[in-house]
Amino acid sequence: MSSTEPSTEPEAPPGRPPAPASGTSTPAPAAAPLLPGSPAARAAGCACSVLANAAYRCGASTSPLIEPTCVVHLEPT
Numbered sequence: 001m002s003s004t005e006p007s008t009e010p011e012a013p014p015g016r017p018p019a020p021a022s023g024t025s026t027p028a029p030a031a032a033p034l035l036p037g038s039p040a041a042r043a044a045g046c047a048c049s050v051l052a053n054a055a056y057r058c059g060a061s062t063s064p065l066i067e068p069t070c071v072v073h074l075e076p077t
């Protein structure tokens, strides 16, 4: 038995963290603000008007319409 294993494998350069596998989409941040009237906000119990906040969500308006009954955007003090 004569096994000659050539060790031509170069050493990894230091200071180089392993790159993550590409192809995976960036995970959505958990602290993402729920836009008033957005489906995600509505699913969380948002009571804000969908149509009234359509302009705000698309950037046409800078002031959202927060309903006084919304438990998502109207935090109790």
Ligand SMILES: [Zn+2]
Binding pocket: 036, 037, 041, 046, 047, 048, 066, 067, 070, 071, 072, 073, 074
């Ligand atoms: Zn809301």
